[in-house]
Amino acid sequence: VAEPTVLAVEGLHAGYDGLDVVHGIDLRVGAGEVVALLGANGAGKTTTLLAISGLVSARGVVRVGDTDVKGWATEKIARAGVAHVPENRELFGELTVAENLRLAARSREELARVLAIFPALAAISGRRASVLSGGEQQMLAIARGLAMAPRLLMIDEMSLGLAPLIVEQLLATLREVALASGCGVLLVEQHVHRALDVADRAYLLADGRVTAQGPAAAMRDEIGELTAGYLGDD
Ligand code: ATP
Secondary structure (H helix, E strand, O other), X not given: OOOOEEEEEEEEEEEEOOEEEEEEEEEEEEOOOEEEEEEOOOOOHHHHHHHHOOOXXXXXXXXXXXXXXXXXXXXXXXXXXXXXXXXXXOOOOOOEHHHHHHHHOOOHHHHHHHHHHOHHHHOOOOOEHHHOOHHHHHHHHHHHHHHOOOOEEEEEOOOOOOOHHHHHHHXXXXXXXXXXXOOEEEEEOOOHHXXXXXXXXXXXXXXXXXXXXXXXXXXXXXXXXXXXXXXXXX
């Protein structure tokens, strides 16, 4: 593969209370790549992201760039270049859009850069996060991740509760940002076809194992063969 690796996961096992739900998965994200992590409810997608971020205990290798970060504290993994947008977005509701971004931005330049990517946020920068629409909140959560100038941006169920048009706009923006900044994007998505429209490659998880992987176009065919309802698609 041509582009440098930003994330390499090898033989990852992870779980809760000593019980594994992720059973030895391998995956890779390159600089500027958008990679989709697909699978039915309970397949282990969220757990995989939590393990990469050091939020659940894990075994195996989690390399960010050239460094194995497994076992590191979450804050240290974040400083190594991993931005994680969790399912619940975890914004500071009482703080304004600008304040939420300023807490994450490494510099004024980064703040200006993300506001240029999301001009809609610049227009509401004085508004409290708690009063934003779902789409605006998701935009803010993603912008906050990007403000850390990450090497890897992981987004869990970005489309949850959002209108299809908003989802498409956000995905298109992510695609552009990845190409322009060289940031790798790892996307956990329920909307399989929409995710595959923007992704370069995808992995399909079932019961904590990778059961299929490949370029997005090939995965679209592969997943078409599976029952669409099983994956909870568009
Ligand atoms: P979803 O789309 O529902 O989030 P997922 O693919 O992200 O699905 P995970 O959330 O990673 O799946 O869940 C994988 C398995 O781990 C499931 O069987 C789930 O019940 C279990 N699990 C998730 N969170 C916990 C937890 N905090 N404690 C114990 N088991 C958990």
